[in-house]
Every structure is written in structure tokens, then in C-alpha cells.
Amino acid sequence: MTTFRAELDVDRVRTHFDFARSGRIVTNNAATTQPPRQLLDLYRSLVPSYDNVHRGQSTASLRTTALFEESYDTIAGWLNAPSRRTIATYRNATEAHNAVMYSLLTEFRDGDNVVTTMMEHNSNLVPWYALCREILPRFGVRVELRIARFDHESGELDLGHLDSLVDSRTKLVCCTGASNFLGTKPPLRSVREIADSSGYLQPTGDRRSLLLVDAAPAGSTCRTWMSTICRSLSTSSWRRSAWACCTRRNNCWPDPCRSSTAGT
Numbered sequence: 001m002t003t004f005r006a007e008l009d010v011d012r013v014r015t016h017f018d019f020a021r022s023g024r025i026v027t028n029n030a031a032t033t034q035p036p037r038q039l040l041d042l043y044r045s046l047v048p049s050y051d052n053v054h055r056g057q058s059t060a061s062l063r064t065t066a067l068f069e070e071s072y073d074t075i076a077g078w079l080n081a082p083s084r085r086t087i088a089t090y091r092n093a094t095e096a097h098n099a100v101m102y103s104l105l106t107e108f109r110d111g112d113n114v115v116t117t118m119m120e121h122n123s124n125l126v127p128w129y130a131l132c133r134e135i136l137p138r139f140g141v142r143v144e145l146r147i148a149r150f151d152h153e154s155g156e157l158d159l160g161h162l163d164s165l166v167d168s169r170t171k172l173v174c175c176t177g178a179s180n181f182l183g184t185k186p187p188l189r190s191v192r193e194i195a196d197s198s199g200y201l202q203p204t205g206d207r208r209s210l211l212l213v214d215a216a217p218a219g220s221t222c223r224t225w226m227s228t229i230c231r232s233l234s235t236s237s238w239r240r241s242a243w244a245c246c247t248r249r250n251n252c253w254p255d256p257c258r259s260s261t262a263g264t
């Protein structure tokens with residue numbers, strides 16, 4: 001097994017961001033993340049020559065389309081993805097989770113289950129709640145939502161509980177790469193093993209559960225994450241945050257007829 005370990009040079013990373021000059025510390029790396037200067041420069045340089053992607057024959061449109069297509073190769077290379085065909089881009093993590101949910105919608109069979117964790121951000125919980133409790137029941141399909149606990153002392157995912165919830169009817173396991181309110185990172189390699197050994201028969205013929213990892217807050221170390229290296233973050237004040245988050249969750253189940261959105 002190859003172990004990939006990348007040290008994050010925070011000072012070097014900060015030189016790419018304008019906000020850092022003000023001394024501000026930004027911890028939110030999901031949709032509200034600060035763009036690096038290179039991205040702002042790229043945006044400014046693209047705007048004057050921008051035209052529709054895949055919908056025009058003008059020189060500007062063809063150029064923009066070529067750049068758009070090229071970006072998939074760049075992203076796939078950066079992530080070490082097996083192919084550009086494995087990359088899909090969305091505006092934010094919430095939209096991506098919902099897209100996964102809707103793309104799997106018709107694949108669920110009566111008696112299946114989805115396993116997620118109590119460590120999730122709303123955006124990786126609400127879509128599965130909506131699927132199991134609101135959407136599929138309308139079509140007469142019963143799919144159970146199972147939620148794995150975390151250890152209240154350490155803030156770590158209770159792997160034993162997760163393992164006990166996953167069975168041969170678990171189509172999908174959803175797990176955060178790093179919990180935004182506990183500050184802990186589940187051992188994704190072990191989660192992967194649990195999902196792999198479920199025996200669920202996928203339409204492709206594979207016998208394993210799909211695994212969705214919410215890597216939103218792990219974005220800055222995404223390559224490291226892709227190699228499933230998990231290092232613990234600070235666990236300070238996780239108890240208070242966990243409580244606040246659980247309270248918020250209880251009050252915010254969405255209207256299933258509207259697309260779900262989750263605050264940070």
C-alpha cells in the first residue's frame with residue numbers, strides 16, 4: 001500500500017489570497033470560500049471574450065467551450081482521477097449532494113437503506129432524509145435512513161455502529177471527509193472497507209455499497225484526502241457546536257418540493 005502524505009504549507013497558501021493581508025483567518029472552505037488571486041485574475045481575463053459553452057458557433061463561443069472542456073482534464077489531473085469522465089462540476093457541495101441523490105432516485109428498490117452519520121453537515125443529510133422520508137414513499141418505495149453515531153467524548157465516528165448499520169441492502173453510505181462541527185475526520189479507509197464488504201448488488205453487477213464522501217471542508221487538502229489520509233483537526237469546542245448543529249437540524253427539514261439548501 002502506498003502512503004501519500006502531503007504537508008500543507010499554510011503560509012505559502014495564504015500568499016495566494018488577498019484577504020490574508022488584512023490578517024483575517026478564514027475557516028469556511030465550502031461555497032463561501034475565498035477565491036485565490038489567480039482565480040480572480042482568470043475571471044477578469046475571461047469575461048471580455050466569454051460566450052456560451054456548447055451553444056454557439058462564434059469564435060468566442062468555440063474558444064470558451066474549448067477552455068471549459070480543458071478544465072475537466074485539469075481537474076482530473078489535479079485530483080489524480082482515473083478519467084475526466086469521472087468529474088462533474090457543481091456550484092457547491094449542497095448542489096452536488098442533491099445531484100447524486102436525484103441521479104440515484106430511480107435505482108432504489110423497496111427494502112434498501114442509506115447509511116449516513118450524525119457528523120454530517122445538513123447538506124449531506126437533508127437530501128437523504130428527503131429521499132427516504134418524503135420522495136420515495138410517494139412512489140410506494142420504502143428506503144430506510146440509518147444514521148451512525150459519533151463518540152461523544154472524542155468526537156470520532158463510531159465505526160462499530162456504522163458497521164452494524166451497513167448490510168446487504170445498503171445501497172449507499174454517505175460520510176463526511178471532515179466534520180465541520182466536530183473538527184474530526186472519520187477514517188475513510190475503514191469506512192470504504194465497510195461499504196465495500198456490504199454485498200449490496202448494484203445494477204452494474206458490483207457487490208458493494210456506493211460511498212459518497214463530503215469533502216467540502218477538506219477542500220484545501222483535497223488531494224491528500226483523495227488518498228484517504230486522515231489527520232485529526234482541532235477538537236476544541238466541538239461539544240457546543242454539535243449541540244447547536246443538532247438543534248438546527250431538528251428545525252430545518254426542508255419542503256421536499258423545493259431543492260434543499262443548507263447553510264454553513
Ligand SMILES: Cc1ncc(COP(=O)(O)O)c(C=O)c1O
Nearest residue numbers: 030031092093094121180216264
Ligand atoms: C462539511 C460540509 N459539507 C457541506 C457544506 C456545504 O457546502 P456548500 O456551501 O458548498 O454547499 C459545508 C459548508 O460549510 C460543510 O462544512
